[in-house]
Amino acid sequence: MPSLVLSLLLGAGLVQGAAIANARPAHDSVTQSKAATSTTAATFFEGTCTAEKVTIRKEWRKMTRAEKDAYLEAEKCLFNLPANTTLDGVTTRFSDLQALHRAYQNVTQDSQFVGDIIHNVGQFLPWHRFYMHTHETLLREQCSYTGPMSWWDEEADANAGKLFQSEMWSANSFGGNGTGADLCLMDGAFANTTMHIGPGLEDSSYCLYRDQTAEFVQYMGTDKLTECKSHNDYYGFFNCMVDFNTSPHVAGHNATGGMMSDIYASAGDPMFFMHHNYIDRVWWQWQAGNSSSRLTDMSGNAYNMTTLEVNGVTLPASELNATLDYVLQVADVLPDVTIQEVMNIQGGYLCYEYDY
């Protein structure tokens, strides 16, 4: 299999998706081998995942005060542990996560620049499911977190017409909108946090910032989700849900705004993980809606074909599609897995359920 070297070479590479602050030369460099209705009423236990072992991911508002505090403390613990990757710009264990999400948007494989291999590609949803699991694993193993993982019910907040008035943004949760000229986050558990990854592909010291933007809320409510879930095939669902600028995935990023709208640096805002667990839940709801086909339904390009074309990259046809045996990586923070291993959130490698 080809080796991946996250690029030092990108000048003004192609970027897609959410707004990008800039496209300066990358600093990340790592070498690794590419080895090889209610959802929740239904269970799909397999292998080592059993009813006794399954963990429940709870919507933030369903968490007790003690659970919320423990979750926020564990996240802050990751901000206070030393980095454990060699990705450039890392300063803390949390920044390892942020940096690896960026690194996979800037990939050189066998000396060929292939760019972003985690967005606008078929493996988007499985990779981000694996990435959410990676975050959970760090909270539990490095910060002794024993409580539930959590998610943000964006659909409910959008339907209620008060996305930015919800408890998510309160001073004893994730804090609210940015304030001042730099839109720095000044309240909540992550107030006054200095970031070191980004903006964009740059590394500098700047505040964790937000810029809540109401125009995107229209893509986050039940109408849009119903449209996306009406697709019978993964590709249609994925495009509607994740890929288009009118998608709930992009809307959640851009409604939160600030760092969350910077595709490279976005994982620096702890809301990223609440948002992507929500997106993961919607994918799971869709999968569970027709499990006989959708637990194995994977498709789409494995690479951004425009990036390959612009850079004159040629790859074997066998590598161009996202298939169940495609290998997902998180810069060795956890061992690689295949897409197949994360298709079922109760398939043994993963073992969780959403509370509703």
Ligand SMILES: [Cu+2]
């Ligand atoms: Cu992402």
